Amino acid sequence: MSEERELKLNRLPAITWYWLKMNEASLEDFSPVGSAAVQKEIPEGVTEQEEAADLLGTQATGAGKAFGEAVAASGIGTTVYTVPAGKLIPDTLRLKYKFAKDGDTLNRVDLIAEKNSELTVVMDYTSEEGAAGSACVQTKVDLKENAVLKLVQIVRVGDAFTIVNDLGGKVDDSARIELIQLVLDGGNVYQGYQIDLEGFKSSLKNNLAYRVSGSRHLDINNFANHTGRKTESEIIVNGVLRDSASKILRATIDLKKGAKGAVGNEAEDVLLMDEGVHNQTIPLILCTEEDVVGNHGATIGRLDENLMFYMESRGMDKETIYEMMAKARIDATIRLIPDDRTRAEISEYVGGGNEDDEEGETA
Numbered sequence: 001m002s003e004e005r006e007l008k009l010n011r012l013p014a015i016t017w018y019w020l021k022m023n024e025a026s027l028e029d030f031s032p033v034g035s036a037a038v039q040k041e042i043p044e045g046v047t048e049q050e051e052a053a054d055l056l057g058t059q060a061t062g063a064g065k066a067f068g069e070a071v072a073a074s075g076i077g078t079t080v081y082t083v084p085a086g087k088l089i090p091d092t093l094r095l096k097y098k099f100a101k102d103g104d105t106l107n108r109v110d111l112i113a114e115k116n117s118e119l120t121v122v123m124d125y126t127s128e129e130g131a132a133g134s135a136c137v138q139t140k141v142d143l144k145e146n147a148v149l150k151l152v153q154i155v156r157v158g159d160a161f162t163i164v165n166d167l168g169g170k171v172d173d174s175a176r177i178e179l180i181q182l183v184l185d186g187g188n189v190y191q192g193y194q195i196d197l198e199g200f201k202s203s204l205k206n207n208l209a210y211r212v213s214g215s216r217h218l219d220i221n222n223f224a225n226h227t228g229r230k231t232e233s234e235i236i237v238n239g240v241l242r243d244s245a246s247k248i249l250r251a252t253i254d255l256k257k258g259a260k261g262a263v264g265n266e267a268e269d270v271l272l273m274d275e276g277v278h279n280q281t282i283p284l285i286l287c288t289e290e291d292v293v294g295n296h297g298a299t300i301g302r303l304d305e306n307l308m309f310y311m312e313s314r315g316m317d318k319e320t321i322y323e324m325m326a327k328a329r330i331d332a333t334i335r336l337i338p339d340d341r342t343r344a345e346i347s348e349y350v351g352g353g354n355e356d357d358e359e360g361e362t363a
Contacts, residue, residue, distance in 0.1 A: 009067040010221035025219045032106035043091035054078045056140040061168030062192025078108040085114035092339040099127040113147035120150040132160035141169035156184040165191035173199035183210035192221030197231035204233040209333035212245035221250045226259040235266040238329040242273035248280040255292040263293045270300045
Protein backbone atom coordinates (compact mmCIF):
# COMPACT_ATOMS: atom_id res chain seq x y z
CA MET A 1 0.00 0.00 0.00
CA SER A 2 3.00 2.28 -0.27
CA GLU A 3 2.40 3.09 -3.94
CA GLU A 4 -0.10 5.84 -4.52
CA ARG A 5 -3.13 4.45 -6.28
CA GLU A 6 -6.89 4.39 -6.04
CA LEU A 7 -8.24 1.33 -4.28
CA LYS A 8 -11.52 -0.34 -5.17
CA LEU A 9 -13.56 -1.77 -2.33
CA ASN A 10 -17.08 -2.83 -1.30
CA ARG A 11 -17.76 -4.34 -4.71
CA LEU A 12 -21.05 -6.14 -5.29
CA PRO A 13 -20.66 -9.91 -5.83
CA ALA A 14 -22.88 -9.54 -8.92
CA ILE A 15 -22.60 -6.17 -10.63
CA THR A 16 -25.63 -4.21 -11.68
CA TRP A 17 -26.09 -1.36 -14.21
CA TYR A 18 -22.80 0.47 -14.63
CA TRP A 19 -24.43 3.84 -15.27
CA LEU A 20 -25.77 3.92 -11.70
CA LYS A 21 -22.17 3.83 -10.38
CA MET A 22 -23.23 1.69 -7.41
CA ASN A 23 -21.20 -1.46 -8.03
CA GLU A 24 -18.23 -0.49 -5.88
CA ALA A 25 -16.53 2.30 -3.98
CA SER A 26 -13.17 3.97 -4.50
CA LEU A 27 -10.72 5.07 -1.85
CA GLU A 28 -7.79 7.37 -2.37
CA ASP A 29 -4.34 6.09 -1.48
CA PHE A 30 -4.14 4.71 2.04
CA SER A 31 -0.61 4.10 3.29
CA PRO A 32 -0.61 2.99 6.93
CA VAL A 33 2.48 3.83 8.92
CA GLY A 34 1.57 1.53 11.77
CA SER A 35 -1.29 0.47 13.99
CA ALA A 36 -3.56 2.56 16.19
CA ALA A 37 -3.45 2.32 19.97
CA VAL A 38 -5.93 -0.15 21.42
CA GLN A 39 -7.26 -0.17 24.95
CA LYS A 40 -7.87 -3.84 25.73
CA GLU A 41 -9.87 -5.72 28.32
CA ILE A 42 -9.25 -9.42 27.80
CA PRO A 43 -11.40 -11.77 29.90
CA GLU A 44 -9.99 -14.84 31.56
CA GLY A 45 -10.02 -17.82 29.23
CA VAL A 46 -9.32 -15.85 26.04
CA THR A 47 -5.80 -16.09 24.67
CA GLU A 48 -4.06 -13.27 22.81
CA GLN A 49 -1.11 -13.64 20.49
CA GLU A 50 0.64 -11.40 17.99
CA GLU A 51 1.31 -12.91 14.58
CA ALA A 52 3.43 -11.53 11.75
CA ALA A 53 0.91 -12.91 9.24
CA ASP A 54 -2.85 -13.28 9.21
CA LEU A 55 -3.83 -16.79 10.41
CA LEU A 56 -7.16 -16.49 8.55
CA GLY A 57 -5.62 -15.00 5.44
CA THR A 58 -7.81 -16.91 2.99
CA GLN A 59 -11.06 -15.59 4.48
CA ALA A 60 -12.78 -13.11 2.16
CA THR A 61 -14.07 -9.82 3.59
CA GLY A 62 -16.65 -7.22 2.66
CA ALA A 63 -14.10 -4.78 1.27
CA GLY A 64 -13.11 -7.35 -1.32
CA LYS A 65 -10.09 -8.97 -2.90
CA ALA A 66 -8.24 -5.89 -4.16
CA PHE A 67 -8.43 -4.12 -0.83
CA GLY A 68 -7.52 -7.32 1.00
CA GLU A 69 -4.39 -7.71 -1.10
CA ALA A 70 -3.40 -4.14 -0.32
CA VAL A 71 -3.88 -4.77 3.39
CA ALA A 72 -1.78 -7.96 3.23
CA ALA A 73 0.96 -6.11 1.33
CA SER A 74 1.28 -3.59 4.17
CA GLY A 75 3.26 -6.10 6.21
CA ILE A 76 1.40 -5.17 9.38
CA GLY A 77 0.77 -8.15 11.66
CA THR A 78 -2.38 -9.55 13.21
CA THR A 79 -3.60 -9.84 16.78
CA VAL A 80 -5.30 -13.20 17.32
CA TYR A 81 -7.86 -13.85 20.05
CA THR A 82 -8.88 -17.47 20.64
CA VAL A 83 -11.56 -19.08 22.79
CA PRO A 84 -10.73 -22.72 23.62
CA ALA A 85 -13.20 -25.49 22.88
CA GLY A 86 -16.06 -25.79 25.34
CA LYS A 87 -15.43 -22.41 27.01
CA LEU A 88 -18.41 -20.10 27.51
CA ILE A 89 -16.74 -16.81 28.39
CA PRO A 90 -19.05 -14.77 30.67
CA ASP A 91 -17.11 -11.50 30.40
CA THR A 92 -16.68 -9.26 27.36
CA LEU A 93 -13.57 -8.87 25.24
CA ARG A 94 -13.35 -5.09 24.78
CA LEU A 95 -11.16 -3.45 22.14
CA LYS A 96 -11.32 0.36 22.07
CA TYR A 97 -9.39 1.98 19.23
CA LYS A 98 -8.12 5.56 19.53
CA PHE A 99 -7.07 6.98 16.17
CA ALA A 100 -4.50 9.77 16.48
CA LYS A 101 -4.32 13.09 14.67
CA ASP A 102 -3.18 12.98 11.05
CA GLY A 103 -2.52 9.25 11.25
CA ASP A 104 -2.94 6.54 8.64
CA THR A 105 -3.21 3.29 10.54
CA LEU A 106 -4.13 -0.34 10.05
CA ASN A 107 -5.18 -2.85 12.69
CA ARG A 108 -5.78 -6.51 11.90
CA VAL A 109 -7.68 -8.85 14.21
CA ASP A 110 -8.50 -12.57 14.04
CA LEU A 111 -11.25 -13.95 16.28
CA ILE A 112 -11.26 -17.74 16.61
CA ALA A 113 -13.99 -19.54 18.55
CA GLU A 114 -13.32 -23.24 18.91
CA LYS A 115 -16.02 -25.93 19.08
CA ASN A 116 -18.84 -25.33 21.60
CA SER A 117 -17.43 -22.00 22.77
CA GLU A 118 -19.06 -18.59 23.23
CA LEU A 119 -17.72 -15.04 23.38
CA THR A 120 -18.94 -11.43 23.31
CA VAL A 121 -16.62 -8.88 21.67
CA VAL A 122 -17.00 -5.10 21.57
CA MET A 123 -14.91 -3.15 19.04
CA ASP A 124 -15.27 0.61 19.57
CA TYR A 125 -13.66 2.97 17.04
CA THR A 126 -12.93 6.50 18.29
CA SER A 127 -10.53 9.30 17.32
CA GLU A 128 -8.73 12.14 19.04
CA GLU A 129 -10.42 15.52 18.92
CA GLY A 130 -9.67 17.23 15.62
CA ALA A 131 -8.13 14.11 14.08
CA ALA A 132 -7.93 14.19 10.28
CA GLY A 133 -6.59 10.95 8.88
CA SER A 134 -7.44 7.46 7.72
CA ALA A 135 -7.77 4.15 9.50
CA CYS A 136 -8.65 0.59 8.66
CA VAL A 137 -9.62 -2.18 11.04
CA GLN A 138 -9.83 -5.56 9.35
CA THR A 139 -11.41 -8.34 11.38
CA LYS A 140 -11.60 -11.99 10.40
CA VAL A 141 -13.69 -14.56 12.23
CA ASP A 142 -13.56 -18.36 12.34
CA LEU A 143 -16.40 -20.05 14.22
CA LYS A 144 -16.07 -23.78 14.73
CA GLU A 145 -18.94 -26.21 15.27
CA ASN A 146 -21.65 -24.93 17.64
CA ALA A 147 -19.68 -21.80 18.56
CA VAL A 148 -21.42 -18.47 19.24
CA LEU A 149 -19.88 -15.04 18.67
CA LYS A 150 -21.68 -11.85 19.68
CA LEU A 151 -19.77 -9.09 17.94
CA VAL A 152 -20.50 -5.40 18.50
CA GLN A 153 -18.81 -2.78 16.29
CA ILE A 154 -19.27 0.94 16.94
CA VAL A 155 -17.98 3.71 14.66
CA ARG A 156 -17.83 7.19 16.25
CA VAL A 157 -14.84 8.97 14.78
CA GLY A 158 -14.41 12.66 13.92
CA ASP A 159 -15.94 14.45 10.94
CA ALA A 160 -12.59 14.82 9.17
CA PHE A 161 -11.76 11.13 9.50
CA THR A 162 -12.01 8.32 6.94
CA ILE A 163 -12.40 4.81 8.30
CA VAL A 164 -12.71 1.35 6.74
CA ASN A 165 -14.38 -1.24 8.98
CA ASP A 166 -13.80 -4.51 7.12
CA LEU A 167 -15.09 -7.90 8.29
CA GLY A 168 -14.97 -11.48 7.04
CA GLY A 169 -16.26 -14.64 8.68
CA LYS A 170 -16.52 -18.40 8.26
CA VAL A 171 -19.25 -20.21 10.21
CA ASP A 172 -19.26 -23.98 10.77
CA ASP A 173 -22.05 -26.45 11.65
CA SER A 174 -24.69 -25.00 14.03
CA ALA A 175 -22.42 -22.03 14.77
CA ARG A 176 -23.88 -18.53 15.00
CA ILE A 177 -22.64 -14.98 14.64
CA GLU A 178 -24.75 -12.17 16.09
CA LEU A 179 -23.46 -8.91 14.65
CA ILE A 180 -24.56 -5.53 16.02
CA GLN A 181 -23.17 -2.47 14.23
CA LEU A 182 -23.62 1.23 14.92
CA VAL A 183 -22.32 4.03 12.69
CA LEU A 184 -22.79 7.19 14.74
CA ASP A 185 -20.15 9.60 13.44
CA GLY A 186 -17.38 9.88 10.85
CA GLY A 187 -16.53 11.88 7.76
CA ASN A 188 -16.28 9.03 5.24
CA VAL A 189 -17.15 5.57 6.55
CA TYR A 190 -16.66 2.43 4.48
CA GLN A 191 -17.75 -0.80 6.06
CA GLY A 192 -18.93 -4.22 5.06
CA TYR A 193 -18.65 -7.93 5.59
CA GLN A 194 -18.68 -11.27 3.87
CA ILE A 195 -19.99 -14.01 6.14
CA ASP A 196 -19.61 -17.50 4.67
CA LEU A 197 -22.31 -19.75 6.10
CA GLU A 198 -20.60 -23.02 5.27
CA GLY A 199 -21.81 -25.34 8.02
CA PHE A 200 -25.11 -27.17 8.40
CA LYS A 201 -27.58 -24.88 10.22
CA SER A 202 -25.01 -22.10 10.59
CA SER A 203 -26.50 -18.63 10.96
CA LEU A 204 -25.96 -14.88 10.83
CA LYS A 205 -28.06 -12.18 12.44
CA ASN A 206 -27.03 -8.58 11.70
CA ASN A 207 -28.61 -5.47 13.18
CA LEU A 208 -27.14 -2.26 11.79
CA ALA A 209 -28.14 1.30 12.67
CA TYR A 210 -26.63 4.48 11.25
CA ARG A 211 -27.03 8.23 11.40
CA VAL A 212 -25.35 10.40 8.79
CA SER A 213 -25.53 14.19 8.72
CA GLY A 214 -23.77 17.23 7.29
CA SER A 215 -21.95 16.35 4.08
CA ARG A 216 -20.67 13.01 5.39
CA HIS A 217 -20.77 9.77 3.42
CA LEU A 218 -21.46 6.16 4.42
CA ASP A 219 -20.72 3.23 2.09
CA ILE A 220 -21.86 -0.27 3.14
CA ASN A 221 -21.40 -3.70 1.55
CA ASN A 222 -23.02 -6.59 3.46
CA PHE A 223 -22.83 -10.08 1.96
CA ALA A 224 -24.38 -13.23 3.46
CA ASN A 225 -22.93 -16.12 1.48
CA HIS A 226 -24.99 -19.30 1.93
CA THR A 227 -23.28 -22.54 0.91
CA GLY A 228 -24.35 -24.88 3.74
CA ARG A 229 -27.68 -26.66 4.10
CA LYS A 230 -30.41 -25.11 6.26
CA THR A 231 -28.37 -21.97 6.85
CA GLU A 232 -30.08 -18.76 7.97
CA SER A 233 -29.31 -15.07 7.62
CA GLU A 234 -31.16 -11.97 8.74
CA ILE A 235 -29.98 -8.46 7.92
CA ILE A 236 -31.92 -5.61 9.53
CA VAL A 237 -30.84 -2.03 8.81
CA ASN A 238 -32.26 1.17 10.30
CA GLY A 239 -30.89 4.54 9.30
CA VAL A 240 -31.29 8.30 9.49
CA LEU A 241 -30.04 10.72 6.83
CA ARG A 242 -30.10 14.48 7.25
CA ASP A 243 -28.70 17.73 5.79
CA SER A 244 -26.77 16.85 2.60
CA ALA A 245 -25.48 13.46 3.76
CA SER A 246 -25.15 10.51 1.38
CA LYS A 247 -25.32 6.76 1.88
CA ILE A 248 -25.20 3.63 -0.20
CA LEU A 249 -26.14 0.17 1.06
CA ARG A 250 -25.33 -2.99 -0.87
CA ALA A 251 -27.04 -5.89 0.94
CA THR A 252 -26.60 -9.25 -0.77
CA ILE A 253 -27.91 -12.69 0.15
CA ASP A 254 -26.44 -15.39 -2.09
CA LEU A 255 -28.20 -18.77 -1.88
CA LYS A 256 -25.72 -20.98 -3.68
CA LYS A 257 -26.22 -24.43 -5.17
CA GLY A 258 -26.21 -26.99 -2.38
CA ALA A 259 -27.65 -24.66 0.27
CA LYS A 260 -30.89 -26.65 0.46
CA GLY A 261 -33.37 -25.37 3.01
CA ALA A 262 -31.53 -22.07 3.44
CA VAL A 263 -33.44 -18.93 4.44
CA GLY A 264 -32.27 -15.35 3.96
CA ASN A 265 -34.07 -12.14 4.90
CA GLU A 266 -32.97 -8.53 4.56
CA ALA A 267 -34.78 -5.25 5.23
CA GLU A 268 -33.86 -1.57 5.49
CA ASP A 269 -35.83 1.33 6.93
CA VAL A 270 -34.40 4.78 6.14
CA LEU A 271 -35.74 8.04 7.54
CA LEU A 272 -34.95 11.02 5.29
CA MET A 273 -34.86 14.11 7.48
CA ASP A 274 -34.07 16.71 4.79
CA GLU A 275 -34.55 17.24 1.06
CA GLY A 276 -30.82 17.45 0.35
CA VAL A 277 -29.88 13.89 1.34
CA HIS A 278 -28.77 11.28 -1.19
CA ASN A 279 -29.80 7.71 -0.48
CA GLN A 280 -28.98 4.60 -2.55
CA THR A 281 -29.97 1.05 -1.64
CA ILE A 282 -29.40 -2.25 -3.46
CA PRO A 283 -31.22 -5.16 -1.78
CA LEU A 284 -29.96 -8.13 -3.80
CA ILE A 285 -30.99 -11.78 -3.70
CA LEU A 286 -28.89 -14.23 -5.74
CA CYS A 287 -30.02 -17.83 -6.10
CA THR A 288 -28.76 -21.00 -7.81
CA GLU A 289 -30.61 -23.42 -5.50
CA GLU A 290 -34.32 -24.21 -5.76
CA ASP A 291 -35.16 -25.32 -2.22
CA VAL A 292 -34.50 -21.97 -0.50
CA VAL A 293 -36.32 -18.84 0.70
CA GLY A 294 -35.07 -15.29 0.12
CA ASN A 295 -36.85 -12.06 1.01
CA HIS A 296 -35.83 -8.43 0.80
CA GLY A 297 -37.42 -5.05 1.19
CA ALA A 298 -36.72 -1.38 1.82
CA THR A 299 -38.78 1.44 3.31
CA ILE A 300 -37.32 4.79 2.36
CA GLY A 301 -38.80 8.22 2.90
CA ARG A 302 -40.39 10.55 5.38
CA LEU A 303 -42.78 9.66 8.19
CA ASP A 304 -46.25 8.36 7.46
CA GLU A 305 -48.84 11.15 7.23
CA ASN A 306 -51.28 9.34 9.51
CA LEU A 307 -48.59 8.99 12.18
CA MET A 308 -47.69 12.66 11.81
CA PHE A 309 -51.33 13.69 12.17
CA TYR A 310 -51.79 11.50 15.23
CA MET A 311 -48.73 12.91 17.02
CA GLU A 312 -49.39 16.52 16.01
CA SER A 313 -52.93 16.20 17.34
CA ARG A 314 -51.36 15.50 20.72
CA GLY A 315 -49.44 18.74 20.76
CA MET A 316 -46.10 17.76 19.19
CA ASP A 317 -44.56 19.88 16.44
CA LYS A 318 -43.14 18.34 13.27
CA GLU A 319 -39.48 18.92 14.15
CA THR A 320 -39.86 17.29 17.56
CA ILE A 321 -41.60 14.29 16.01
CA TYR A 322 -38.82 13.75 13.48
CA GLU A 323 -36.09 14.07 16.08
CA MET A 324 -37.86 11.60 18.35
CA MET A 325 -38.35 9.04 15.58
CA ALA A 326 -34.76 9.44 14.37
CA LYS A 327 -33.41 8.78 17.84
CA ALA A 328 -35.75 5.80 18.29
CA ARG A 329 -34.15 4.05 15.29
CA ILE A 330 -30.72 4.26 16.87
CA ASP A 331 -31.91 3.42 20.38
CA ALA A 332 -33.60 0.24 19.17
CA THR A 333 -30.25 -1.16 18.05
CA ILE A 334 -28.36 0.14 21.08
CA ARG A 335 -30.72 -1.86 23.31
CA LEU A 336 -29.55 -5.04 21.57
CA ILE A 337 -25.94 -4.62 22.77
CA PRO A 338 -25.34 -7.60 25.10
CA ASP A 339 -22.67 -5.84 27.20
CA ASP A 340 -24.32 -3.68 29.89
CA ARG A 341 -21.44 -1.24 30.28
CA THR A 342 -21.12 -0.59 26.56
CA ARG A 343 -24.87 -0.25 26.16
CA ALA A 344 -25.03 2.40 28.90
CA GLU A 345 -22.03 4.31 27.51
CA ILE A 346 -23.36 4.44 23.95
CA SER A 347 -26.86 5.31 25.13
CA GLU A 348 -25.39 8.29 26.97
CA TYR A 349 -23.27 9.19 23.93
CA VAL A 350 -26.33 9.56 21.71
CA GLY A 351 -28.34 11.28 24.45
CA GLY A 352 -30.25 8.22 25.61
CA GLY A 353 -32.70 8.04 28.46
CA ASN A 354 -32.54 6.13 31.70
CA GLU A 355 -32.28 2.41 30.95
CA ASP A 356 -33.60 1.49 34.41
CA ASP A 357 -36.76 3.48 33.74
CA GLU A 358 -37.22 1.72 30.40
CA GLU A 359 -36.77 -1.68 31.98
CA GLY A 360 -39.20 -0.75 34.76
CA GLU A 361 -41.84 0.26 32.25
CA THR A 362 -41.35 -2.96 30.33
CA ALA A 363 -41.71 -5.01 33.47
